[in-house]
Amino acid sequence: IKQKGVWESFPAFSPDGRTLYFTAAREVQIPGELQQSQYNLLKVSFDPETGTIGPDVETVVDAASMGKSLTFPKPSFDGKYLMYTLCDYGTFSIWHHESDLWLLDLETGETRPLDEVNSPDTDSYHNWSSNSRWFVFSSRRDDGAYTRPYIAHFDENGVAGKPFMLPQRDPVNYYRKLYRSYNVPEFVTGPVPLDRIRAQKLIDAPERVPFGFRWSD
Structure with a gap:
């Protein structure tokens, strides 16, 4: 799927491992043409048994035709939806105040902005719970400077509930005094016992080796 003159980014597998989603954009000169860098959502079939990528690449969402750039494609674990972020250009949507979350229905192909949760400021990186x-x-809806984690329910009809900030014992003082950002929030069910040295060896190995690690059950 690698093409000359095209940048690919943000790979994400479907829950069954048979579809690989990714973003792609026409190569431009950086930094002069950065604002012309706009990524679309593409997909290609994948055989998890052999590790073989299919021959046909399909455009799923043509964000560039909307004057936008697509980042962080994340399929839901039930295989029904895919959430992504739209910003004006590039891949670092957390720095874009216009960034919003969008939802793609994988059965109908319809896509829409998640108006139930979007704010006038940055709404960017996201991840699904295992169910x-x-x-x-x-x-960055609170002050436009620091990124904070919000959680929302998602019902069986594809509608999101009102988002709420990650609870804390004293949320007012905690978030006001914490001069750090939650840029990449993830759901986990417990501690992640990852041996980084072993993981690197498996990733660099010439043969395909079962890794035995999942983010969630």
Whole structure:
């Protein structure tokens, strides 16, 4: 799928491992043409048994035709939806105040902005819970400077509930005094016992080796 003159980014597998989603944009000169860098959502078939990528690449969402750039494609674990972020250009949507979350219905192909949760400021990185009924996302809606984690329910009809900030014992003082950003929030079910040295060896190995690691059950 690698093409000359095209940049590819943000790979994400479907839950069954048989479809690979990714973003792609026409190569431009950086930094002079950065604002012309706009990524679309593409997909290609994948055989998890052999590790073989299919021959045909399909455009799923033509964000460039909307004057936008697409980042962070994340299929829901039930395989029904795919959430992504739209910003004006590039791939670093957390720095774009116009960034919003969008939802793609994988059965109908219809896509829409997630108006139920979007704010006038940045709404960017996101991730699904393992049952596809919740999602967490990063937002700068509070002060425009620091990214904080918000959580929202997602019902069986594809409608999101009102988002709420990650609870804390004393949320007012905690978030006002914490001069750090939650840029990449993820759901986990417990501690992640990852041996980084072993993981690097498996990733660099010439043969395909079962890794035995999942983000969620």
